[in-house]
Amino acid sequence: MDGATVLVTGGNAGVGLATARGLARLGARVVITARDPAKGETAADEVRAAAPGAAVEVLDLDLASFASIRRCADEVQRRVEHLDVLINNAGLVQTQYRLTENGFETTFGVNHLGHFLLTTLLVDHLRASAPARVVVVASRAHQGARDGLDFDDLQSERLYRPITAYNRSKLANIYFTRELARRLAGTGVTANSLHPGFVASRLGRDGDGGTAGAVVMVLARPFAISPTRGARTSIYLASSPAVATTTGEYFAHCRPAKPARIATDDAAARRLWELSEALVAAPPDRG
Ligand SMILES: NC(=O)c1ccc[n+]([C@@H]2O[C@H](COP(=O)([O-])OP(=O)(O)OC[C@H]3O[C@@H](n4cnc5c(N)ncnc54)[C@H](OP(=O)(O)O)[C@@H]3O)[C@@H](O)[C@H]2O)c1
Numbered sequence: 001m002d003g004a005t006v007l008v009t010g011g012n013a014g015v016g017l018a019t020a021r022g023l024a025r026l027g028a029r030v031v032i033t034a035r036d037p038a039k040g041e042t043a044a045d046e047v048r049a050a051a052p053g054a055a056v057e058v059l060d061l062d063l064a065s066f067a068s069i070r071r072c073a074d075e076v077q078r079r080v081e082h083l084d085v086l087i088n089n090a091g092l093v094q095t096q097y098r099l100t101e102n103g104f105e106t107t108f109g110v111n112h113l114g115h116f117l118l119t120t121l122l123v124d125h126l127r128a129s130a131p132a133r134v135v136v137v138a139s140r141a142h143q144g145a146r147d148g149l150d151f152d153d154l155q156s157e158r159l160y161r162p163i164t165a166y167n168r169s170k171l172a173n174i175y176f177t178r179e180l181a182r183r184l185a186g187t188g189v190t191a192n193s194l195h196p197g198f199v200a201s202r203l204g205r206d207g208d209g210g211t212a213g214a215v216v217m218v219l220a221r222p223f224a225i226s227p228t229r230g231a232r233t234s235i236y237l238a239s240s241p242a243v244a245t246t247t248g249e250y251f252a253h254c255r256p257a258k259p260a261r262i263a264t265d266d267a268a269a270r271r272l273w274e275l276s277e278a279l280v281a282a283p284p285d286r287g
Contacts, residue, residue, distance in 0.1 A: 001028035001239050005080050007122075009033045009061060009115065010090025012043035014201030015137065018231035019087060019238075024051035026239055031080065033061035033072060033090070063090055063114030064100035066283060073121035082129040085238045086122060088115040088173070089137040093203060097160035103284035105155040107162070111169035116176060116276045123184075130188030131244065134180060135237045138173035138193040138250070143260040145171040148268055154275065174250060174259055175269035176276075181248030182266070183273075190247035192237050195257065198223060199230035 006023050010016040011032025020030045024047050032047070034040030040058035047056045059075055062068040076083065091111045100109035119134060126132040144167035150156075156165050177193040184191060200221055236254040237243055250259040262268075 001026040003027075003029075004084040004239075005029045005031065005082060006085040006087060006238055007031045007033070007059075007076060007080070007083060008087045008089055009063065009118070012036070012039040012058075014203065014227050015196050015199055015230045015234065016087075016089040017043050017046065018227035019089060019234040020056070021047050021050045022228070022231050022235040023085075023238060024048075024054035024056060026235070027054075028085075028239075029055035029057075031057045031059060031076070033059045035060070035062040035068075061090075061118075062101075063110040063118070064106060066102050066114075066117060066280065069114055069117050070121065073118060076122060077125050080125075083122065083125050083132060084129060085133045085135060086119065086126060087135045087137070087234055087238060088119065089135075089234065090115075091137065091139075091169075091203065093162055093166045095162050097156065104279070105157070105160070105165065107165040107169045108154060108156070108172070111166070112172035112176065112272075113276060113279060115173075116273075117280045119176075119180065120277075120280075123189075126189045127184070127187050132189045133238060134177070134189065134191040135234055136173050136177045136191065136193040137196060137234060138177070139170040140195040140252070141167045142171040142174055142263055143167075146260075146262065148262045148265065149175075149272060151268075151271060151275070171260075171263055172272060174263040175265075175272045177250075178248050178264075178266060179269040179273045182269075185247070190243075190245065192243065192246060192249050192251060193259075194233045194237060194250065195252040196230040196233055197225045197252070199227055200224035201227055201230070 011020045012034035024030045044056045061072040098106045181191040
């Protein structure tokens with residue numbers, strides 16, 4: 001990865017921090033984003049300690065704010081001449097129904113829509129940097145969204161269940177990746193999604209998946225893998241020559257994997273893309 005620049009969203013914790021560390025060790029210049037600048041600087045120091053001499057930078061990014069996303073994308077274009085890899089890693093589970101700054105349900109707004117806006121703002125930069133890669137951290141949890149997305153209620157206004165919203169947001173990550181790959185075919189920019197494994201990170205703890213979710217996470221913790229192991233597939237997709245031209249695929253354990261059948265519905269992927277374009281163009285700005 002010598003000479004390559006990688007942008008990792010949510011690079012201050014968990015899988016994102018381990019991904020940044022691993023790629024810095026491979027010689028990449030790593031730009032991590034954090035919504036809390038202090039956490040970002042602490043994480044950057046950790047990466048520098050693990051990869052002495054590595055170039056590590058921090059950018060502010062709150063994916064629940066379009067203004068923050070636009071500032072971050074502008075800053076990337078100003079600072080980074082060649083953006084070789086974008087890793088859409090940040091994610092959350094949210095107990096309460098809450099709105100983003102622009103009026104979207106937060107799980108959908110952060111996990112899908114925020115990354116949708118960031119990527120579309122950076123796509124010309126990626127194309128100009130080709131060969132380049134987009135890596136999307138989805139989850140096996142997409143399998144839980146058995147009936148697909150509810151296009152009549154993408155914001156869960158009728159019924160909000162934290163895990164359902166999370167599962168659907170992860171299905172949206174796979175749809176987004178497949179449609180992005182289709183749109184970027186022949187440009188030298190690839191897009192692949194992945195499941196990192198069940199990782200002992202902060203996701204779903206602190207009660208943000210609800211009390212039942214927190215209990216399940218504590219009980220299941222002995223079976224969880226470390227963030228370092230959880231970062232392997234992200235690092236593989238960002239760096240391996242073996243996947244330099246692979247695009248539109250879903251990976252687990254550094255190998256192509258079969259997503260749920262519902263995730264291969266490319267008409268739904270296209271519909272989500274078109275709706276997402278409309279939503280970012282005219283946000284409700286509630287709350
Ligand atoms: N852990 C698992 O078992 C598992 C399994 C499958 C998939 N995943 C996926 O892996 C990815 C990383 O999760 P993790 O397990 O590493 O969880 P984590 O330790 O909670 O890290 C999540 C990261 O996302 C950031 N983030 C949350 N909300 C944000 C916002 N509004 N704007 C910008 N950044 C935000 C967090 O920042 P703060 O530190 O400020 O909160 C943190 O850096 C997620 O996409 C998750 O869905 C995880």
